[in-house]
Amino acid sequence: MTNAPETAAPSHANAPRLVIGSVAVLLLLAALDQTIVSTALPTIVADLGGLDHLSWVVTAYILASTIVAPLYGKLGDLYGRRRMVFLSVALFLLGSTLCGLAQSMNFLIGARAVQGLGGGGLFVLVLSVIGDVVPPRERGKIQGVFAAVFSLSAVLGPLLGGWFVDAFSWHWIFFINLPLGALAVAGFAAGFSATGTRETHKIDWAGAATLTLVLGSLTLVTSLGGRSFGWSSWQALGLIGLCGFSLLAFIAIERRAAEPILPPALFSENVFLYTSIIGFITGASLFGAVTFLPLYLQIAKGISPTVSGLMLVPMTMGIVLTSTLAGQYMGRTGRYRILPMLGTVLIFIGALLLTQVARDTSTLVFSGSIAVLGLGLGCIFPVVTTAVQNAVPREMLGTATAAGVMFRQVGGSLAVAVFGAMFAGRMAMELGGAAVDLGGEIGPQMMETLSPEVQATVAGAVITALHPIYWVVAGLAVLGFGAALMLREIPLANRVVPKGE
Numbered sequence: 001m002t003n004a005p006e007t008a009a010p011s012h013a014n015a016p017r018l019v020i021g022s023v024a025v026l027l028l029l030a031a032l033d034q035t036i037v038s039t040a041l042p043t044i045v046a047d048l049g050g051l052d053h054l055s056w057v058v059t060a061y062i063l064a065s066t067i068v069a070p071l072y073g074k075l076g077d078l079y080g081r082r083r084m085v086f087l088s089v090a091l092f093l094l095g096s097t098l099c100g101l102a103q104s105m106n107f108l109i110g111a112r113a114v115q116g117l118g119g120g121g122l123f124v125l126v127l128s129v130i131g132d133v134v135p136p137r138e139r140g141k142i143q144g145v146f147a148a149v150f151s152l153s154a155v156l157g158p159l160l161g162g163w164f165v166d167a168f169s170w171h172w173i174f175f176i177n178l179p180l181g182a183l184a185v186a187g188f189a190a191g192f193s194a195t196g197t198r199e200t201h202k203i204d205w206a207g208a209a210t211l212t213l214v215l216g217s218l219t220l221v222t223s224l225g226g227r228s229f230g231w232s233s234w235q236a237l238g239l240i241g242l243c244g245f246s247l248l249a250f251i252a253i254e255r256r257a258a259e260p261i262l263p264p265a266l267f268s269e270n271v272f273l274y275t276s277i278i279g280f281i282t283g284a285s286l287f288g289a290v291t292f293l294p295l296y297l298q299i300a301k302g303i304s305p306t307v308s309g310l311m312l313v314p315m316t317m318g319i320v321l322t323s324t325l326a327g328q329y330m331g332r333t334g335r336y337r338i339l340p341m342l343g344t345v346l347i348f349i350g351a352l353l354l355t356q357v358a359r360d361t362s363t364l365v366f367s368g369s370i371a372v373l374g375l376g377l378g379c380i381f382p383v384v385t386t387a388v389q390n391a392v393p394r395e396m397l398g399t400a401t402a403a404g405v406m407f408r409q410v411g412g413s414l415a416v417a418v419f420g421a422m423f424a425g426r427m428a429m430e431l432g433g434a435a436v437d438l439g440g441e442i443g444p445q446m447m448e449t450l451s452p453e454v455q456a457t458v459a460g461a462v463i464t465a466l467h468p469i470y471w472v473v474a475g476l477a478v479l480g481f482g483a484a485l486m487l488r489e490i491p492l493a494n495r496v497v498p499k500g501e
Contacts, residue, residue, distance in 0.1 A: 073402020
């Protein structure tokens, strides 16, 4: 089988801008669809039924997108990112159409999986495409913008989902992707053309299969463990065992593969190794904070879900500010090593501040605390992708970029699972000692049915259960600072390096 590995061949002077704008829209759509359904889930259940399968509407998308991300990275390196972008957009828009047309919960879950098969490719390919059209020194600016887009989607998604449900119907959460996606891919096609010679490649199918099992079982156990089944259940233990066995098999296969999905040689590269560690830690910090801060706001502070989403805006603004400044710094100096050091210090300070939140903490103090955390995250996000793309050979650009995305996603998934178990255990201990039984459920509506005394007890338990989470985040930041100290700095180049150089 012969195929042409494509490289960027912009057809006019404004092609890079057209490509960047187009892929930014695609990234926003893929990121939004991780969170946009959350506020619409009650309405979807009321329409389609299937309450028992509710979590799968979110899990199906995350599972599919996590599994395929490394595959798109490798296939983009082998057969060209232009071709892979078209494939991922086609799957994403097909899945969006099927989601909007869904008349049953099972059909919607299947459609979300199709959508995730495309969305996972967009996450990786968008970041990789920038390496084809923008010199390394300028990539930091673009990656900073993309980091802001990704972070903004975490807050914007639930708000947009609620607005679509109120103004139109939940179906339009998915239908809106069609015109925006079509417009973005048209711009991409116009600005990013293919050139190259035909080469023969051998796909590492065994590596792809075992990596799929590793990521699939890990995503399932972290998404559903402690909720759909207990951590000591046969389902959880079976998935953990499958993950461990598949990981060992994957490592053995990759050492012998002609063109491995995730080349072991990458881990001997200083920049790849330490940015992967830093990316894992920042993913854990971001998802851990975003997941559990609404509990504090809604249960302990009594704020509505919509307002609690708006209360997270200072963290997003912090990410936007420092990711933009970090990109400008890298573009101006060609250096990056100081940024993850500064970022992990700010994450450490922000996490320590969050260990002190209480029921009477003022909005100003809370906003300042999460803004500091956001400032730290923003310093790091643009660095990890830019530094890796600058360090690895052009032939491995997509693979290395995909691996970075994978480690950040895995860090987030594991953090949510571990932090969730910590939170649930501490809550049970606090409420058990106070002889309060909530029937295993906690939420704003439930809190309204409780007496003021019990509300105060539950709020205190939530706060006490959250504090250890942010102590762990602070500890992770210390480890991240250590990784940043070990990171080697390779000055960022001023030009796009062609394949083979």
